[in-house]
Amino acid sequence: MTKLNGFAKGEVINYKQWTDNEFSITVKSEIGPYVAGQFTKLALPDENGNWLRRAYSFVNSPNHKLGSNCMEFLIIDVPNGDLSPKLGQLHLGDEIYVGEKPSGFMTxxxxxxxxxxxxxxxxxxxxxxxxxxxxxxxxxxxxxxxxxxxxxxxxxxxxxxxxxxxxxxxxxxxxxxxxxxxxxxxxxxxxxxxxxxxxxxxxxxxxxxxxxxxxxxxxxxxxxxxxxxxxxxxxxxxxxxxxxxxxxxxxxxxxx
Ligand SMILES: Cc1cc2nc3c(=O)[nH]c(=O)nc-3n(C[C@H](O)[C@H](O)[C@H](O)COP(=O)(O)OP(=O)(O)OC[C@H]3O[C@@H](n4cnc5c(N)ncnc54)[C@H](O)[C@@H]3O)c2cc1C
Ligand SMILES: NC(=O)c1ccc[n+]([C@@H]2O[C@H](COP(=O)([O-])OP(=O)(O)OC[C@H]3O[C@@H](n4cnc5c(N)ncnc54)[C@H](OP(=O)(O)O)[C@@H]3O)[C@@H](O)[C@H]2O)c1
CATH class of the missing domain: 3.40.50.80 (Nucleotide-binding domain of ferredoxin-NADP reductase (FNR) module)
Known part of the structure:
Protein backbone atom coordinates (compact mmCIF):
# COMPACT_ATOMS: atom_id res chain seq x y z
CA MET A 1 0.00 0.00 0.00
CA THR A 2 1.33 3.47 -0.87
CA LYS A 3 2.27 5.78 2.00
CA LEU A 4 -0.35 8.42 2.79
CA ASN A 5 1.42 11.74 3.08
CA GLY A 6 -0.06 14.45 5.27
CA PHE A 7 -2.15 12.06 7.39
CA ALA A 8 -1.63 10.88 10.97
CA LYS A 9 -2.69 7.50 12.30
CA GLY A 10 -5.69 7.64 14.64
CA GLU A 11 -7.95 5.37 16.64
CA VAL A 12 -11.74 5.29 16.92
CA ILE A 13 -12.52 5.92 20.60
CA ASN A 14 -16.27 6.46 20.45
CA TYR A 15 -19.13 5.59 18.11
CA LYS A 16 -22.78 6.65 18.22
CA GLN A 17 -25.46 5.50 15.81
CA TRP A 18 -28.23 8.11 15.33
CA THR A 19 -30.27 6.47 12.55
CA ASP A 20 -29.82 3.50 10.19
CA ASN A 21 -27.39 5.57 8.11
CA GLU A 22 -26.24 8.46 10.29
CA PHE A 23 -23.61 8.17 13.02
CA SER A 24 -20.91 10.05 14.93
CA ILE A 25 -17.39 8.83 15.55
CA THR A 26 -14.74 10.22 17.85
CA VAL A 27 -11.17 9.73 16.72
CA LYS A 28 -8.00 10.25 18.72
CA SER A 29 -5.02 11.42 16.69
CA GLU A 30 -2.16 13.91 16.86
CA ILE A 31 -2.85 16.44 14.12
CA GLY A 32 -2.18 20.16 13.67
CA PRO A 33 -4.25 22.91 15.31
CA TYR A 34 -7.80 23.71 14.21
CA VAL A 35 -10.51 26.19 15.08
CA ALA A 36 -14.26 25.76 15.49
CA GLY A 37 -16.06 25.46 12.14
CA GLN A 38 -13.16 23.88 10.27
CA PHE A 39 -12.76 20.42 8.75
CA THR A 40 -10.07 17.87 8.10
CA LYS A 41 -9.87 14.72 5.97
CA LEU A 42 -10.46 11.16 7.06
CA ALA A 43 -8.92 8.31 5.10
CA LEU A 44 -9.14 4.52 4.88
CA PRO A 45 -7.77 2.10 2.29
CA ASP A 46 -10.14 0.44 -0.20
CA GLU A 47 -10.11 -3.26 -1.13
CA ASN A 48 -7.25 -2.68 -3.58
CA GLY A 49 -5.09 -0.82 -1.09
CA ASN A 50 -5.83 2.59 -2.61
CA TRP A 51 -6.55 5.42 -0.18
CA LEU A 52 -10.02 6.91 0.01
CA ARG A 53 -10.07 10.35 1.58
CA ARG A 54 -12.87 12.86 2.13
CA ALA A 55 -13.49 16.07 4.09
CA TYR A 56 -15.35 15.96 7.45
CA SER A 57 -16.13 18.86 9.77
CA PHE A 58 -15.32 18.85 13.47
CA VAL A 59 -18.43 18.70 15.66
CA ASN A 60 -16.43 19.57 18.78
CA SER A 61 -14.64 22.77 19.60
CA PRO A 62 -10.85 22.33 19.87
CA ASN A 63 -11.24 23.60 23.45
CA HIS A 64 -13.49 20.77 24.61
CA LYS A 65 -12.81 18.77 27.73
CA LEU A 66 -11.33 15.72 26.00
CA GLY A 67 -8.59 17.83 24.40
CA SER A 68 -8.15 18.90 20.78
CA ASN A 69 -6.63 15.54 19.76
CA CYS A 70 -10.02 13.86 20.35
CA MET A 71 -12.18 14.82 17.37
CA GLU A 72 -15.85 14.11 16.77
CA PHE A 73 -17.43 13.84 13.30
CA LEU A 74 -21.09 13.50 12.28
CA ILE A 75 -21.37 11.37 9.16
CA ILE A 76 -24.07 10.07 6.84
CA ASP A 77 -23.54 6.76 5.11
CA VAL A 78 -24.23 7.79 1.50
CA PRO A 79 -25.72 4.86 -0.47
CA ASN A 80 -23.07 3.61 -2.93
CA GLY A 81 -20.57 6.11 -1.52
CA ASP A 82 -16.91 5.11 -1.58
CA LEU A 83 -15.75 6.12 1.90
CA SER A 84 -18.74 6.90 4.11
CA PRO A 85 -20.12 3.28 4.21
CA LYS A 86 -16.65 2.13 5.31
CA LEU A 87 -16.61 4.75 8.08
CA GLY A 88 -20.00 3.44 9.17
CA GLN A 89 -18.53 -0.02 9.69
CA LEU A 90 -15.73 1.10 12.01
CA HIS A 91 -15.58 -0.23 15.56
CA LEU A 92 -13.98 1.04 18.77
CA GLY A 93 -10.21 0.64 18.58
CA ASP A 94 -10.10 0.56 14.75
CA GLU A 95 -7.40 2.43 12.91
CA ILE A 96 -8.23 5.47 10.76
CA TYR A 97 -6.12 8.19 9.17
CA VAL A 98 -6.69 11.90 9.82
CA GLY A 99 -5.46 14.85 7.73
CA GLU A 100 -2.76 16.67 9.64
CA LYS A 101 -3.68 20.14 8.39
CA PRO A 102 -7.31 21.12 9.08
CA SER A 103 -8.69 23.96 6.97
CA GLY A 104 -11.79 25.99 6.18
CA PHE A 105 -12.96 29.58 6.35
CA MET A 106 -16.36 29.07 7.95
CA THR A 107 -15.09 30.30 11.30
C1 LIG B 1 -15.79 20.98 3.52
C2 LIG B 1 -16.56 19.69 3.60
C3 LIG B 1 -16.96 19.20 4.83
C4 LIG B 1 -17.68 18.02 4.91
N1 LIG B 1 -18.10 17.56 6.12
C5 LIG B 1 -18.86 16.44 6.18
C6 LIG B 1 -19.34 15.98 7.44
O1 LIG B 1 -19.04 16.55 8.50
N2 LIG B 1 -20.12 14.86 7.45
C7 LIG B 1 -20.45 14.19 6.29
O2 LIG B 1 -21.16 13.17 6.35
N3 LIG B 1 -20.00 14.61 5.09
C8 LIG B 1 -19.20 15.70 5.02
N4 LIG B 1 -18.72 16.10 3.81
C9 LIG B 1 -18.96 15.23 2.64
C10 LIG B 1 -17.86 14.14 2.61
O3 LIG B 1 -16.61 14.73 2.31
C11 LIG B 1 -18.12 13.05 1.55
O4 LIG B 1 -18.41 13.66 0.33
C12 LIG B 1 -19.25 12.13 1.93
O5 LIG B 1 -18.95 11.40 3.13
C13 LIG B 1 -19.51 11.11 0.81
O6 LIG B 1 -18.33 10.41 0.55
P1 LIG B 1 -18.38 8.98 -0.12
O7 LIG B 1 -17.00 8.62 -0.55
O8 LIG B 1 -19.08 7.99 0.73
O9 LIG B 1 -19.33 9.22 -1.36
P2 LIG B 1 -18.95 9.63 -2.83
O10 LIG B 1 -18.71 8.38 -3.58
O11 LIG B 1 -17.85 10.64 -2.81
O12 LIG B 1 -20.37 10.30 -3.25
C14 LIG B 1 -20.61 11.68 -3.10
C15 LIG B 1 -22.12 11.97 -3.17
O13 LIG B 1 -22.68 11.73 -1.88
C16 LIG B 1 -23.65 12.74 -1.54
N5 LIG B 1 -23.18 13.36 -0.27
C17 LIG B 1 -21.91 13.63 0.08
N6 LIG B 1 -21.83 14.15 1.33
C18 LIG B 1 -23.07 14.19 1.80
C19 LIG B 1 -23.61 14.60 3.04
N7 LIG B 1 -22.86 15.04 4.06
N8 LIG B 1 -24.92 14.54 3.19
C20 LIG B 1 -25.68 14.09 2.17
N9 LIG B 1 -25.24 13.66 0.97
C21 LIG B 1 -23.95 13.71 0.78
C22 LIG B 1 -23.72 13.66 -2.71
O14 LIG B 1 -24.79 13.27 -3.52
C23 LIG B 1 -22.41 13.45 -3.42
O15 LIG B 1 -22.47 13.71 -4.79
C24 LIG B 1 -17.99 17.29 3.72
C25 LIG B 1 -17.56 17.78 2.48
C26 LIG B 1 -16.86 18.96 2.41
C27 LIG B 1 -16.42 19.46 1.06
N1 LIG C 1 -32.09 11.17 5.18
C1 LIG C 1 -32.51 9.91 4.96
O1 LIG C 1 -33.46 9.42 5.55
C2 LIG C 1 -31.79 9.06 3.95
C3 LIG C 1 -32.15 7.73 3.80
C4 LIG C 1 -31.46 6.96 2.88
C5 LIG C 1 -30.45 7.54 2.13
N2 LIG C 1 -30.12 8.83 2.30
C6 LIG C 1 -29.05 9.39 1.49
O2 LIG C 1 -28.21 10.18 2.26
C7 LIG C 1 -27.76 11.29 1.49
C8 LIG C 1 -28.04 12.58 2.18
O3 LIG C 1 -29.23 12.64 2.87
P1 LIG C 1 -29.59 13.84 3.87
O4 LIG C 1 -31.02 13.64 4.19
O5 LIG C 1 -28.62 13.96 4.97
O6 LIG C 1 -29.32 15.16 3.03
P2 LIG C 1 -30.18 16.00 1.99
O7 LIG C 1 -30.68 15.16 0.88
O8 LIG C 1 -29.30 17.13 1.67
O9 LIG C 1 -31.48 16.52 2.82
C9 LIG C 1 -31.37 17.35 3.96
C10 LIG C 1 -32.36 18.47 3.88
O10 LIG C 1 -32.00 19.35 2.81
C11 LIG C 1 -33.18 19.65 2.08
N3 LIG C 1 -32.92 20.09 0.71
C12 LIG C 1 -32.58 19.35 -0.35
N4 LIG C 1 -32.47 20.13 -1.45
C13 LIG C 1 -32.75 21.40 -1.05
C14 LIG C 1 -32.84 22.65 -1.72
N5 LIG C 1 -32.61 22.79 -3.02
N6 LIG C 1 -33.17 23.73 -1.00
C15 LIG C 1 -33.42 23.60 0.31
N7 LIG C 1 -33.38 22.46 0.99
C16 LIG C 1 -33.04 21.36 0.31
C17 LIG C 1 -33.98 18.37 2.13
O11 LIG C 1 -35.31 18.66 1.80
P3 LIG C 1 -36.19 17.66 0.87
O12 LIG C 1 -36.55 16.50 1.73
O13 LIG C 1 -37.34 18.52 0.48
O14 LIG C 1 -35.34 17.24 -0.31
C18 LIG C 1 -33.78 17.97 3.58
O15 LIG C 1 -34.68 18.64 4.41
C19 LIG C 1 -28.40 11.19 0.13
O16 LIG C 1 -27.45 10.61 -0.74
C20 LIG C 1 -29.56 10.26 0.38
O17 LIG C 1 -29.86 9.51 -0.78
C21 LIG C 1 -30.79 9.60 3.21
Missing amino acids: LAEIPETATNLWLLSTGTAIGPFLSMLAEIETQTRFDNVILVHAVRTRQELVYQDLIEKFKQDYTGKLTYLPIVSREKHQHIMSGRIPDLLKDGGLMQAVNLTPDTESSFFYLCGNPAMVHDTRDVLLELGFQKHLRRSAGHFSFENYW
Whole structure:
Protein backbone atom coordinates (compact mmCIF):
# COMPACT_ATOMS: atom_id res chain seq x y z
CA MET A 1 0.00 0.00 0.00
CA THR A 2 1.33 3.47 -0.87
CA LYS A 3 2.27 5.78 2.00
CA LEU A 4 -0.35 8.42 2.79
CA ASN A 5 1.42 11.74 3.08
CA GLY A 6 -0.06 14.45 5.27
CA PHE A 7 -2.15 12.06 7.39
CA ALA A 8 -1.63 10.88 10.97
CA LYS A 9 -2.69 7.50 12.30
CA GLY A 10 -5.69 7.64 14.64
CA GLU A 11 -7.95 5.37 16.64
CA VAL A 12 -11.74 5.29 16.92
CA ILE A 13 -12.52 5.92 20.60
CA ASN A 14 -16.27 6.46 20.45
CA TYR A 15 -19.13 5.59 18.11
CA LYS A 16 -22.78 6.65 18.22
CA GLN A 17 -25.46 5.50 15.81
CA TRP A 18 -28.23 8.11 15.33
CA THR A 19 -30.27 6.47 12.55
CA ASP A 20 -29.82 3.50 10.19
CA ASN A 21 -27.39 5.57 8.11
CA GLU A 22 -26.24 8.46 10.29
CA PHE A 23 -23.61 8.17 13.02
CA SER A 24 -20.91 10.05 14.93
CA ILE A 25 -17.39 8.83 15.55
CA THR A 26 -14.74 10.22 17.85
CA VAL A 27 -11.17 9.73 16.72
CA LYS A 28 -8.00 10.25 18.72
CA SER A 29 -5.02 11.42 16.69
CA GLU A 30 -2.16 13.91 16.86
CA ILE A 31 -2.85 16.44 14.12
CA GLY A 32 -2.18 20.16 13.67
CA PRO A 33 -4.25 22.91 15.31
CA TYR A 34 -7.80 23.71 14.21
CA VAL A 35 -10.51 26.19 15.08
CA ALA A 36 -14.26 25.76 15.49
CA GLY A 37 -16.06 25.46 12.14
CA GLN A 38 -13.16 23.88 10.27
CA PHE A 39 -12.76 20.42 8.75
CA THR A 40 -10.07 17.87 8.10
CA LYS A 41 -9.87 14.72 5.97
CA LEU A 42 -10.46 11.16 7.06
CA ALA A 43 -8.92 8.31 5.10
CA LEU A 44 -9.14 4.52 4.88
CA PRO A 45 -7.77 2.10 2.29
CA ASP A 46 -10.14 0.44 -0.20
CA GLU A 47 -10.11 -3.26 -1.13
CA ASN A 48 -7.25 -2.68 -3.58
CA GLY A 49 -5.09 -0.82 -1.09
CA ASN A 50 -5.83 2.59 -2.61
CA TRP A 51 -6.55 5.42 -0.18
CA LEU A 52 -10.02 6.91 0.01
CA ARG A 53 -10.07 10.35 1.58
CA ARG A 54 -12.87 12.86 2.13
CA ALA A 55 -13.49 16.07 4.09
CA TYR A 56 -15.35 15.96 7.45
CA SER A 57 -16.13 18.86 9.77
CA PHE A 58 -15.32 18.85 13.47
CA VAL A 59 -18.43 18.70 15.66
CA ASN A 60 -16.43 19.57 18.78
CA SER A 61 -14.64 22.77 19.60
CA PRO A 62 -10.85 22.33 19.87
CA ASN A 63 -11.24 23.60 23.45
CA HIS A 64 -13.49 20.77 24.61
CA LYS A 65 -12.81 18.77 27.73
CA LEU A 66 -11.33 15.72 26.00
CA GLY A 67 -8.59 17.83 24.40
CA SER A 68 -8.15 18.90 20.78
CA ASN A 69 -6.63 15.54 19.76
CA CYS A 70 -10.02 13.86 20.35
CA MET A 71 -12.18 14.82 17.37
CA GLU A 72 -15.85 14.11 16.77
CA PHE A 73 -17.43 13.84 13.30
CA LEU A 74 -21.09 13.50 12.28
CA ILE A 75 -21.37 11.37 9.16
CA ILE A 76 -24.07 10.07 6.84
CA ASP A 77 -23.54 6.76 5.11
CA VAL A 78 -24.23 7.79 1.50
CA PRO A 79 -25.72 4.86 -0.47
CA ASN A 80 -23.07 3.61 -2.93
CA GLY A 81 -20.57 6.11 -1.52
CA ASP A 82 -16.91 5.11 -1.58
CA LEU A 83 -15.75 6.12 1.90
CA SER A 84 -18.74 6.90 4.11
CA PRO A 85 -20.12 3.28 4.21
CA LYS A 86 -16.65 2.13 5.31
CA LEU A 87 -16.61 4.75 8.08
CA GLY A 88 -20.00 3.44 9.17
CA GLN A 89 -18.53 -0.02 9.69
CA LEU A 90 -15.73 1.10 12.01
CA HIS A 91 -15.58 -0.23 15.56
CA LEU A 92 -13.98 1.04 18.77
CA GLY A 93 -10.21 0.64 18.58
CA ASP A 94 -10.10 0.56 14.75
CA GLU A 95 -7.40 2.43 12.91
CA ILE A 96 -8.23 5.47 10.76
CA TYR A 97 -6.12 8.19 9.17
CA VAL A 98 -6.69 11.90 9.82
CA GLY A 99 -5.46 14.85 7.73
CA GLU A 100 -2.76 16.67 9.64
CA LYS A 101 -3.68 20.14 8.39
CA PRO A 102 -7.31 21.12 9.08
CA SER A 103 -8.69 23.96 6.97
CA GLY A 104 -11.79 25.99 6.18
CA PHE A 105 -12.96 29.58 6.35
CA MET A 106 -16.36 29.07 7.95
CA THR A 107 -15.09 30.30 11.30
CA LEU A 108 -15.85 33.02 13.85
CA ALA A 109 -12.82 35.04 12.73
CA GLU A 110 -14.33 35.52 9.26
CA ILE A 111 -17.55 37.13 10.55
CA PRO A 112 -17.56 40.94 10.29
CA GLU A 113 -17.23 42.73 13.65
CA THR A 114 -20.50 44.60 13.03
CA ALA A 115 -22.59 41.41 13.07
CA THR A 116 -24.53 40.93 16.29
CA ASN A 117 -27.15 38.47 15.02
CA LEU A 118 -25.69 35.23 13.70
CA TRP A 119 -27.85 32.92 11.55
CA LEU A 120 -26.53 29.38 11.16
CA LEU A 121 -28.45 27.55 8.40
CA SER A 122 -27.70 23.85 7.91
CA THR A 123 -28.99 20.71 6.23
CA GLY A 124 -28.26 17.12 7.35
CA THR A 125 -24.77 16.50 8.72
CA ALA A 126 -23.79 20.14 8.19
CA ILE A 127 -25.07 21.05 11.64
CA GLY A 128 -21.70 19.69 12.84
CA PRO A 129 -19.48 22.75 12.29
CA PHE A 130 -22.18 24.98 13.81
CA LEU A 131 -22.21 22.88 16.99
CA SER A 132 -18.45 23.30 17.09
CA MET A 133 -18.83 27.10 16.90
CA LEU A 134 -21.66 27.16 19.44
CA ALA A 135 -19.38 25.48 21.98
CA GLU A 136 -17.01 28.46 21.86
CA ILE A 137 -17.31 31.05 24.63
CA GLU A 138 -16.64 33.72 21.98
CA THR A 139 -19.93 32.86 20.23
CA GLN A 140 -21.79 33.14 23.53
CA THR A 141 -20.32 36.52 24.40
CA ARG A 142 -19.98 38.18 21.00
CA PHE A 143 -23.53 37.91 19.59
CA ASP A 144 -26.87 39.22 20.87
CA ASN A 145 -28.75 36.45 19.05
CA VAL A 146 -27.70 33.19 17.49
CA ILE A 147 -30.24 31.31 15.37
CA LEU A 148 -29.45 27.66 14.67
CA VAL A 149 -31.57 26.23 11.84
CA HIS A 150 -31.31 22.50 11.11
CA ALA A 151 -33.23 21.11 8.12
CA VAL A 152 -33.50 17.35 7.74
CA ARG A 153 -35.74 14.86 6.00
CA THR A 154 -37.05 13.02 9.07
CA ARG A 155 -37.36 13.83 12.79
CA GLN A 156 -34.91 11.03 13.64
CA GLU A 157 -32.18 13.10 11.99
CA LEU A 158 -32.58 15.97 14.45
CA VAL A 159 -29.37 14.88 16.16
CA TYR A 160 -27.55 16.20 19.24
CA GLN A 161 -30.74 17.27 21.07
CA ASP A 162 -29.08 17.02 24.51
CA LEU A 163 -26.12 19.16 23.46
CA ILE A 164 -28.41 21.76 21.88
CA GLU A 165 -30.49 21.85 25.06
CA LYS A 166 -27.31 22.47 27.08
CA PHE A 167 -26.26 25.25 24.68
CA LYS A 168 -29.70 26.87 25.07
CA GLN A 169 -29.17 27.02 28.83
CA ASP A 170 -25.60 28.32 28.47
CA TYR A 171 -26.75 31.04 26.08
CA THR A 172 -29.43 32.27 28.53
CA GLY A 173 -32.06 33.17 25.92
CA LYS A 174 -29.67 34.28 23.18
CA LEU A 175 -29.81 30.99 21.25
CA THR A 176 -32.84 30.02 19.18
CA TYR A 177 -32.97 26.52 17.72
CA LEU A 178 -35.25 25.93 14.76
CA PRO A 179 -35.53 22.34 13.53
CA ILE A 180 -37.19 21.78 10.14
CA VAL A 181 -38.37 18.41 8.84
CA SER A 182 -39.14 18.11 5.13
CA ARG A 183 -40.51 14.60 4.57
CA GLU A 184 -42.75 14.07 7.58
CA LYS A 185 -45.39 16.13 9.33
CA HIS A 186 -45.08 16.71 13.07
CA GLN A 187 -47.31 18.90 15.18
CA HIS A 188 -44.63 21.10 16.76
CA ILE A 189 -41.93 20.96 14.09
CA MET A 190 -41.76 23.28 11.13
CA SER A 191 -41.88 21.63 7.72
CA GLY A 192 -40.48 22.77 4.39
CA ARG A 193 -37.15 23.96 3.05
CA ILE A 194 -34.86 26.77 4.23
CA PRO A 195 -34.96 29.00 1.08
CA ASP A 196 -38.77 28.83 0.80
CA LEU A 197 -39.20 29.62 4.49
CA LEU A 198 -36.83 32.57 4.20
CA LYS A 199 -38.66 33.86 1.16
CA ASP A 200 -42.15 33.65 2.61
CA GLY A 201 -41.02 34.93 6.02
CA GLY A 202 -42.06 31.74 7.84
CA LEU A 203 -38.59 31.30 9.23
CA MET A 204 -38.42 34.83 10.65
CA GLN A 205 -41.86 34.41 12.17
CA ALA A 206 -40.85 31.11 13.79
CA VAL A 207 -37.78 32.61 15.47
CA ASN A 208 -39.43 35.98 16.11
CA LEU A 209 -36.56 37.94 14.60
CA THR A 210 -36.14 39.65 11.25
CA PRO A 211 -32.64 39.87 9.82
CA ASP A 212 -31.33 43.24 8.65
CA THR A 213 -28.27 44.38 6.76
CA GLU A 214 -26.82 46.28 9.74
CA SER A 215 -26.62 43.51 12.31
CA SER A 216 -27.06 40.14 10.60
CA PHE A 217 -24.65 37.57 9.27
CA PHE A 218 -25.57 34.17 7.78
CA TYR A 219 -23.53 31.01 7.41
CA LEU A 220 -25.05 28.42 5.07
CA CYS A 221 -23.73 24.87 5.12
CA GLY A 222 -24.59 21.50 3.62
CA ASN A 223 -26.53 20.47 0.51
CA PRO A 224 -25.24 22.64 -2.39
CA ALA A 225 -28.77 23.00 -3.80
CA MET A 226 -29.93 24.49 -0.47
CA VAL A 227 -26.89 26.78 -0.42
CA HIS A 228 -27.55 27.89 -4.00
CA ASP A 229 -31.28 28.55 -3.51
CA THR A 230 -30.77 30.26 -0.14
CA ARG A 231 -28.07 32.49 -1.56
CA ASP A 232 -30.51 33.59 -4.29
CA VAL A 233 -33.19 34.44 -1.70
CA LEU A 234 -30.71 36.35 0.47
CA LEU A 235 -29.58 38.39 -2.55
CA GLU A 236 -33.24 39.12 -3.37
CA LEU A 237 -33.73 40.28 0.23
CA GLY A 238 -30.85 42.76 -0.15
CA PHE A 239 -28.03 40.85 1.60
CA GLN A 240 -24.61 40.58 0.00
CA LYS A 241 -22.07 37.80 -0.22
CA HIS A 242 -19.24 38.35 2.23
CA LEU A 243 -15.76 38.80 0.80
CA ARG A 244 -12.61 39.43 2.79
CA ARG A 245 -11.97 42.59 0.80
CA SER A 246 -15.58 43.79 1.10
CA ALA A 247 -17.68 42.90 4.14
CA GLY A 248 -21.05 41.34 3.35
CA HIS A 249 -23.80 39.40 5.07
CA PHE A 250 -23.43 35.75 4.17
CA SER A 251 -20.91 33.07 3.43
CA PHE A 252 -21.23 29.31 2.83
CA GLU A 253 -19.67 25.88 2.66
CA ASN A 254 -20.90 23.23 0.23
CA TYR A 255 -20.60 19.59 1.33
CA TRP A 256 -20.45 18.24 -2.24
C1 LIG B 1 -15.79 20.98 3.52
C2 LIG B 1 -16.56 19.69 3.60
C3 LIG B 1 -16.96 19.20 4.83
C4 LIG B 1 -17.68 18.02 4.91
N1 LIG B 1 -18.10 17.56 6.12
C5 LIG B 1 -18.86 16.44 6.18
C6 LIG B 1 -19.34 15.98 7.44
O1 LIG B 1 -19.04 16.55 8.50
N2 LIG B 1 -20.12 14.86 7.45
C7 LIG B 1 -20.45 14.19 6.29
O2 LIG B 1 -21.16 13.17 6.35
N3 LIG B 1 -20.00 14.61 5.09
C8 LIG B 1 -19.20 15.70 5.02
N4 LIG B 1 -18.72 16.10 3.81
C9 LIG B 1 -18.96 15.23 2.64
C10 LIG B 1 -17.86 14.14 2.61
O3 LIG B 1 -16.61 14.73 2.31
C11 LIG B 1 -18.12 13.05 1.55
O4 LIG B 1 -18.41 13.66 0.33
C12 LIG B 1 -19.25 12.13 1.93
O5 LIG B 1 -18.95 11.40 3.13
C13 LIG B 1 -19.51 11.11 0.81
O6 LIG B 1 -18.33 10.41 0.55
P1 LIG B 1 -18.38 8.98 -0.12
O7 LIG B 1 -17.00 8.62 -0.55
O8 LIG B 1 -19.08 7.99 0.73
O9 LIG B 1 -19.33 9.22 -1.36
P2 LIG B 1 -18.95 9.63 -2.83
O10 LIG B 1 -18.71 8.38 -3.58
O11 LIG B 1 -17.85 10.64 -2.81
O12 LIG B 1 -20.37 10.30 -3.25
C14 LIG B 1 -20.61 11.68 -3.10
C15 LIG B 1 -22.12 11.97 -3.17
O13 LIG B 1 -22.68 11.73 -1.88
C16 LIG B 1 -23.65 12.74 -1.54
N5 LIG B 1 -23.18 13.36 -0.27
C17 LIG B 1 -21.91 13.63 0.08
N6 LIG B 1 -21.83 14.15 1.33
C18 LIG B 1 -23.07 14.19 1.80
C19 LIG B 1 -23.61 14.60 3.04
N7 LIG B 1 -22.86 15.04 4.06
N8 LIG B 1 -24.92 14.54 3.19
C20 LIG B 1 -25.68 14.09 2.17
N9 LIG B 1 -25.24 13.66 0.97
C21 LIG B 1 -23.95 13.71 0.78
C22 LIG B 1 -23.72 13.66 -2.71
O14 LIG B 1 -24.79 13.27 -3.52
C23 LIG B 1 -22.41 13.45 -3.42
O15 LIG B 1 -22.47 13.71 -4.79
C24 LIG B 1 -17.99 17.29 3.72
C25 LIG B 1 -17.56 17.78 2.48
C26 LIG B 1 -16.86 18.96 2.41
C27 LIG B 1 -16.42 19.46 1.06
N1 LIG C 1 -32.09 11.17 5.18
C1 LIG C 1 -32.51 9.91 4.96
O1 LIG C 1 -33.46 9.42 5.55
C2 LIG C 1 -31.79 9.06 3.95
C3 LIG C 1 -32.15 7.73 3.80
C4 LIG C 1 -31.46 6.96 2.88
C5 LIG C 1 -30.45 7.54 2.13
N2 LIG C 1 -30.12 8.83 2.30
C6 LIG C 1 -29.05 9.39 1.49
O2 LIG C 1 -28.21 10.18 2.26
C7 LIG C 1 -27.76 11.29 1.49
C8 LIG C 1 -28.04 12.58 2.18
O3 LIG C 1 -29.23 12.64 2.87
P1 LIG C 1 -29.59 13.84 3.87
O4 LIG C 1 -31.02 13.64 4.19
O5 LIG C 1 -28.62 13.96 4.97
O6 LIG C 1 -29.32 15.16 3.03
P2 LIG C 1 -30.18 16.00 1.99
O7 LIG C 1 -30.68 15.16 0.88
O8 LIG C 1 -29.30 17.13 1.67
O9 LIG C 1 -31.48 16.52 2.82
C9 LIG C 1 -31.37 17.35 3.96
C10 LIG C 1 -32.36 18.47 3.88
O10 LIG C 1 -32.00 19.35 2.81
C11 LIG C 1 -33.18 19.65 2.08
N3 LIG C 1 -32.92 20.09 0.71
C12 LIG C 1 -32.58 19.35 -0.35
N4 LIG C 1 -32.47 20.13 -1.45
C13 LIG C 1 -32.75 21.40 -1.05
C14 LIG C 1 -32.84 22.65 -1.72
N5 LIG C 1 -32.61 22.79 -3.02
N6 LIG C 1 -33.17 23.73 -1.00
C15 LIG C 1 -33.42 23.60 0.31
N7 LIG C 1 -33.38 22.46 0.99
C16 LIG C 1 -33.04 21.36 0.31
C17 LIG C 1 -33.98 18.37 2.13
O11 LIG C 1 -35.31 18.66 1.80
P3 LIG C 1 -36.19 17.66 0.87
O12 LIG C 1 -36.55 16.50 1.73
O13 LIG C 1 -37.34 18.52 0.48
O14 LIG C 1 -35.34 17.24 -0.31
C18 LIG C 1 -33.78 17.97 3.58
O15 LIG C 1 -34.68 18.64 4.41
C19 LIG C 1 -28.40 11.19 0.13
O16 LIG C 1 -27.45 10.61 -0.74
C20 LIG C 1 -29.56 10.26 0.38
O17 LIG C 1 -29.86 9.51 -0.78
C21 LIG C 1 -30.79 9.60 3.21
